[in-house]
Amino acid sequence: MFIYFILDRKNIRLRYQFLLTFLSSWFVIGNIMAIFLSSVGPVYFNHFYEQDYYLPLMQRLNALNTELNGGFMHLWSLDVQQILWKTYVADASHIGSGISAMPSMHVTISVLMAMASFRLNKNLGYVLWIFAFCIQIGSVHLGWHYAVDGYVGALSVAILWHFIGYLLRKHLVSI
Known part of the structure; x- marks a missing residue:
C-alpha cells in the first residue's frame, strides 16, 4: 500500500x-x-509482575506450537517474542525491537x-x-x-x- x-x-x-x-x-x-x-503485552507480563494472568494463554500457545512442530509448521510468533525479550534483557536497542x-x-x-x-x-x-x-x-x-x-x-x-x-x-x- x-x-x-x-x-x-x-x-x-x-x-x-x-x-x-x-x-x-x-x-x-x-x-x-x-x-x-x-x-508490556501479555506475553511479557510474567517478567514484570508476580501474578501471571496470561500463563494459560502462553501455555496454550506453546502446546499448539508443539502440535504444529509435528507437521510442517510452527508458531513463529513465539520465536519472535523470545528474540524481542532477549534483546530487551541485553539492553540492546534496535528498530522494531521494543516490547x-x-x-x-x-x-x-x-x-x-x-x-x-x-x-x-x-x-x-x-x-x-x-x-x-x-x-x-x-x-x-x-x-x-x-x-x-x-x-x-x-x-x-x-x-x-x-x-x-x-x-x-x-x-x-x-x-
Missing part, C-alpha cells in the same frame, strides 16, 4: 493523505503515544490501509477491513497485545486520517 501511494499520481489528495497519515502515525502513535502509554504494547502499530497501520483502500476501491476496502479485524484478533490471541491496545491504535489513526484529510481539503484547494 505504501509503495502504491508513493507511485500513484491519479488521486494526489488521497496520496498525500495516506502518506502523511502513515508518517504521522509512526511519529505520533508509534513514538510519542508509545512512550506515554508504555506497557511495548500500547498502542498497537500493527492494528494502526492495517486500519490506515483499510481506510485508504476503501477510498480507492470499496471491494478492496472491505477485504482490508477484514484483514485489520484479523490483525486485531490475532494480536490479542497470540499474546502480543491487550485488546485496548488495538482499539487505541485504530481510534488514533482514524483521528489522524480525518485531521490530515481536513487540512488537505482546507489548504490544498488546487489539488
Whole structure:
C-alpha cells in the first residue's frame, strides 16, 4: 500500500493523505503515544509482575506450537517474542525491537490501509477491513497485545486520517 501511494499520481489528495497519515502515525502513535502509554503485552507480563494472568494463554500457545512442530509448521510468533525479550534483557536497542504494547502499530497501520483502500476501491476496502479485524484478533490471541491496545491504535489513526484529510481539503484547494 505504501509503495502504491508513493507511485500513484491519479488521486494526489488521497496520496498525500495516506502518506502523511502513515508518517504521522509512526511519529505520533508509534513514538510519542508509545512512550506515554508504555506497557508490556501479555506475553511479557510474567517478567514484570508476580501474578501471571496470561500463563494459560502462553501455555496454550506453546502446546499448539508443539502440535504444529509435528507437521510442517510452527508458531513463529513465539520465536519472535523470545528474540524481542532477549534483546530487551541485553539492553540492546534496535528498530522494531521494543516490547511495548500500547498502542498497537500493527492494528494502526492495517486500519490506515483499510481506510485508504476503501477510498480507492470499496471491494478492496472491505477485504482490508477484514484483514485489520484479523490483525486485531490475532494480536490479542497470540499474546502480543491487550485488546485496548488495538482499539487505541485504530481510534488514533482514524483521528489522524480525518485531521490530515481536513487540512488537505482546507489548504490544498488546487489539488
